[in-house]
Amino acid sequence: xxxxxxxxxxxxxxxxxxxxxxxxxxxxxxxxxxxxxxxxxxxxxxxxxxxxxxxxxxxxxxxxxxxxxxxxxxxxxxxxxxxxxxxxxxxxxxxxxxxxxxxxxxxxxxxxxxxxxxxxxxxxxxxxxxxxxxxxxxxxxxxxxxxxxxxxxxxxxxxxxxxxxxxxxxxxxxxxxxxxxxxxxxxxxxxxxxxxxxxxxxxxxxxxxxxxxxxxxxxxxxxxxxxxxxxxxxxxxxxxxxxxxxxxxxxxxxxxxxxxxxxxxxxxxxxxxxxxxxxxxxxxxxxxxxxxxxxxxxxxxxxxxxxxxxxxxxxxxxxxxxxxxxxxxxxxxxxxxxxxxxxxxxxxxxxxxxxxxxxxxxxxxxxxxxxxxxxxxxxxxxxxxxxxxxxxxxxxxxxxxxxxxxxxxxxxxxxxxxxxxxxxxxxxxxxxxxxxxxxxxxxxxxxxxxxxxxxxxxxxxxxxxxxxxxxxxxxxxxxxxxxxxxxxxxxxxxxxxxxxxxxxxxxxxxxxxxxxxxxxxxxxxxxxxxxxxxxxxxxxxxxxxxxxxxxxxxxxxxxxxxxxxxxxxxxxxxxxxxxxxxxxxxxxxxxxxxxxxxxxxxxxxxxxxxxxxxxxxxxxxxxxxxxxxxxxxxxxxxxxxxxxxxxxxxxxxxxxxxxxxxxxxxxxxxxxxxxxxxxxxxxxxxxxxxx
Numbered sequence: 258x259x260x261x262x263x264x265x266x267x268x269x270x271x272x273x274x275x276x277x278x279x280x281x282x283x284x285x286x287x288x289x290x291x292x293x294x295x296x297x298x299x300x301x302x303x304x305x306x307x308x309x310x311x312x313x314x315x316x317x318x319x320x321x322x323x324x325x326x327x328x329x330x331x332x333x334x335x336x337x338x339x340x341x342x343x344x345x346x347x348x349x350x351x352x353x354x355x356x357x358x359x360x361x362x363x364x365x366x367x368x369x370x371x372x373x374x375x376x377x378x379x380x381x382x383x384x385x386x387x388x389x390x391x392x393x394x395x396x397x398x399x400x401x402x403x404x405x406x407x408x409x410x411x412x413x414x415x416x417x418x419x420x421x422x423x424x425x426x427x428x429x430x431x432x433x434x435x436x437x438x439x440x441x442x443x444x445x446x447x448x449x450x451x452x453x454x455x456x457x458x459x460x461x462x463x464x465x466x467x468x469x470x471x472x473x474x475x476x477x478x479x480x481x482x483x484x485x486x487x488x489x490x491x492x493x494x495x496x497x498x499x500x501x502x503x504x505x506x507x508x509x510x511x512x513x514x515x516x517x518x519x520x521x522x523x524x525x526x527x528x529x530x531x532x533x534x535x536x537x538x539x540x541x542x543x544x545x546x547x548x549x550x551x552x553x554x555x556x557x558x559x560x561x562x563x564x565x566x567x568x569x570x571x572x573x574x575x576x577x578x579x580x581x582x583x584x585x586x587x588x589x590x591x592x593x594x595x596x597x598x599x600x601x602x603x604x605x606x607x608x609x610x611x612x613x614x615x616x617x618x619x620x621x622x623x624x625x626x627x628x629x630x631x632x633x634x635x636x637x638x639x640x641x642x643x644x645x646x647x648x649x650x651x652x653x654x655x656x657x658x659x660x661x662x663x664x665x666x667x668x669x670x671x672x673x674x675x676x677x678x679x680x681x682x683x684x685x686x687x688x689x690x691x692x693x694x695x696x697x698x699x700x701x702x703x704x705x706x707x708x709x710x711x712x713x714x715x716x717x718x719x720x721x722x723x724x725x726x727x728x729x730x731x732x733x734x735x736x737x738x739x740x741x742x743x744x745x746x747x748x749x750x751x752x753x754x755x756x757x758x759x760x761x762x763x764x765x766x767x768x769x770x771x772x773x774x775x776x777x778x779x780x781x782x783x784x785x786x787x788x789x790x791x792x793x794x795x796x797x798x799x800x801x802x803x804x805x806x807x808x809x810x811x812x813x814x815x816x817x818x819x820x821x822x823x824x825x826x827x828x829x830x831x832x833x834x835x836x837x838x839x840x841x842x843x844x845x846x847x848x849x850x851x852x853x854x855x856x857x858x859x860x861x862x863x864x865x866x867x868x869x870x871x872x873x874x875x876x877x878x879x880x881x882x883x884x885x886x887x888x889x890x891x892x893x894x895x896x897x898x899x900x901x902x903x904x905x906x907x908x909x910x911x912x913x914x915x916x917x918x919x920x921x922x923x924x925x926x927x928x929x930x931x932x933x934x935x936x937x938x939x940x941x942x943x944x945x946x947x948x
Contacts, residue, residue: 314368315406331365336431338363338409340372340422341448352453359387361415361422365434368392368405372417377454393417410435412443433890473557475514482512487619489594490611491519492634503634506535506607510591517541517589519602536602540588543601550584559583592624597632610634648750655755672716680714688714690785692763694721697775705729708736710776712763717741719758721771737771745770764789764798766853779853790858798854801862808859811847819846836860876934880926887925895922912936 314327338361346352359374372388392403396416404415414421426445427435435442487510492503505522518538523531559577589600598609611631620626646662649655656670680688690712696703707724718739725733741757762769767778789799797803812819822842826834843856898918903910912935919931926934 312405313403315365328366334365334430334434336363336365336406336409336434337361337428338411338424338431339426339448340415340424342420342422351456355453356449356451357382358448359422361424362390363404363406363409364390365406368403370404370417372422388417406435406438407440410440410443412446479513485512485615485619486510487512487591487594487616488613489596489609489616491607491609493605493607505634508594508607508609509538510589510594511538512591515540515588515590519607541600541602543587543589543593550586555584555586591619595620595626596629608632608634646752648752651750659754677715682715687784688788690714690760690763690788691782692765692778692785693780694776694778697768697777702730706731708776710763710769710778711739712758712760713739714760717757717759719771721776742771761796764796764852764854765857781854786857786861790861798852799858801858804851804855804858808843808847808851811850815846822846833865836864873937876930876937879930880934883925883927883930889925891922895919895924898922 339358340361341356341358344355344357346355357374359372362371362373363369364371369390370388370393371386371390374384374387376384394400395402395404395408396419408415409424411424411426414423416422423446425448432442489508489510491506491508493506494501494503498504505524507520507522509518509520511517516538517536517540518534519536521532521535523529559580559582560574561577561581562574594600594609596609596612600607600609609632612629617629620629646659649658652658654670660668660670682688692710692712694708694710696706696708698704705726706729707726709722709724711720711722713719719737719742720735720739721737723731723733723736744756744758744762747755758769758771763778765778765781769776769778786799789796790801793800793802822845823834826838826842839860840856843851843859895918899910899915902914902918915935916931919926924931
């Protein structure tokens with residue numbers, strides 16, 4: 258007799274069969290019928306036509322990052338999520354459910370997951386690792402697959418082994434990583450508090466102990482001021498010494514436990530033995546007693562025996578908050594120490610004369626003291642006699658001879674290594690100033706000789722190279738070996754150091770004399786002109802402000818006449834003249850008061866620059882490539898700062914302000930690229946709009 262199946266059993270069975278047939282189907286292998294999985298690939302592991310295989314691990318976009326495997330590229334990189342789950346409590350009336358907060362860690366190298374619950378004091382629950390690190394399968398009916406990075410986001414629920422975890426938030430690294438993966442992050446969710454924990458906290462806050470209890474907490478003071486020491490410079494006039502000379506001391510006050518130690522500064526050849534400590538580190542009493550207290554007399558607490566010896570020699574002790582019969586002793590605190598105060602160190606009167614900068618800042622912040630005038634206690638030392646050096650004797654260089662007068666052990670002259678590192682060749686920055694020069698001579702043969710003078714900024718040396726000319730009869734090449742060159746007209750044998758040619762002495766139009774050869778600097782290369790204009794504070798001939806001020810003082814009385822001269826030079830009225838005409842006008846107006854370099858600076862400053870069209874798309878592509886290579890991710894903070902500085906909500910900020918903000922974030926862009934992008938944006942903002 259066949260029994261009818263229960264409705265529930267029949268339903269479950271049908272559901273199970275449906276899932277079974279969805280995932281697998283019948284096939285034949287060697288004329289044998291067998292079950293074949295849909296995800297089973299073809300020969301060689303390649304998918305069959307129309308078959309889409311589900312990835313078993315997280316899939317990352319191609320073309321980003323390195324080609325290293327995941328266990329190398331994502332080593333020690335973990336995504337951290339804040340989550341909680343509800344747990345039923347059926348055995349207690351005080352609470353029906355419990356909120357437990359936890360951390361979900363997703364390891365990118367192998368897609369493993371770990372769930373950890375932080376320890377809560379007196380919770381009574383075994384806490385720590387809830388789910389050990391391993392790959393977690395998806396809930397049914399997809400238990401043959403595992404969790405990947407695509408299953409995680411903020412404000413969603415995930416199920417690990419039939420327990421639902423609500424993800425509320427994640428850390429900054431996780432947000433940046435998910436954004437790079439193309440995940441649109443949900444807004445963070447609020448994390449609920451456990452009601453039973455809040456109720457217990459209210460009960461604990463309202464409880465008062467029945468027995469008198471006094472808590473002495475020194476840990477807080479230690480943690481806040483560990484390693485913080487106040488230092489005072491003191492003096493003690495020892496009346497028992499033979500010569501009554503003052504003794505210099507250094508007092509250290511330790512803020513972590515209010516203890517003091519004193520060390521003595523023993524001068525050289527004083528005849529005193531050097532002792533490690535003048536006073537051992539301990540609390541220093543203000544009034545030293547005649548006799549020392551016995552051990553146990555001074556205690557932090559007072560204990561009372563309530564029952565005495567009547568209960569079978571078994572006393573009951575409690576703390577006495579009133580401290581009946583306690584011996585009170587005052588110790589020096591930080592408020593008692595100040596410059597000019599006299600403290601009693603076991604009968605010795607010590608004067609506090611000065612303190613260090615940390616001590617001054619401490620008293621300025623805590624007590625508002627501003628007067629830190631030191632107490633003079635040292636006799637001013639006698640003035641040191643001025644050193645006089647013998648004149649140069651002609652052997653070696655002047656610096657080498659001067660070093661032989663500094664000490665018995667001969668040392669080579671010290672070089673400016675910092676200047677050498679800053680001004681040495683760096684990439685395309687040669688840090689060499691090159692000028693074209695001619696010889697100042699009456700010889701017709703030497704008049705046409707062209708020489709190149711190179712000034713090396715790293716060590717202030719000069720070299721001269723002669724350009725070879727055909728059929729001149731003079732061999733080109735090195736004219737003067739590289740080295741420092743003295744200015745002419747100085748005495749050879751003298752005690753003072755000689756003056757050498759500096760970079761400021763070389764400019765277009767200058768006349769210099771190198772070892773008896775007179776040169777006229779007639780031109781300079783583009784790098785030299787740009788360098789001098791960039792460092793205009795060092796080169797006055799390249800400072801436009803100084804030149805204009807000088808020109809204004811000369812031309813102010815003849816301003817109308819000068820306007821007429823410039824107008825006559827521009828007959829076409831296009832407001833542009835040639836440089837040669839401009840130079841001749843400046844020479845005639847100033848009567849030769851301006852050098853050629855100053856006129857070149859004016860011409861370069863007011864010259865019409867060739868305009869060229871910049872490719873906006875190319876600049877944006879270069880900027881994005883640089884940002885991606887340097888892994889710049891502070892876009893949110895940069896946007897927030899830009900919006901904060903836009904007080905008028907106009908959507909436009911000044912050019913210099915944008916440049917300063919980008920520099921403060923250390924934007925990994927070249928100076929020229931950033932300047933070009935800001936210039937294009939400025940032009941587009943000011944461009945008139947037409948309908």
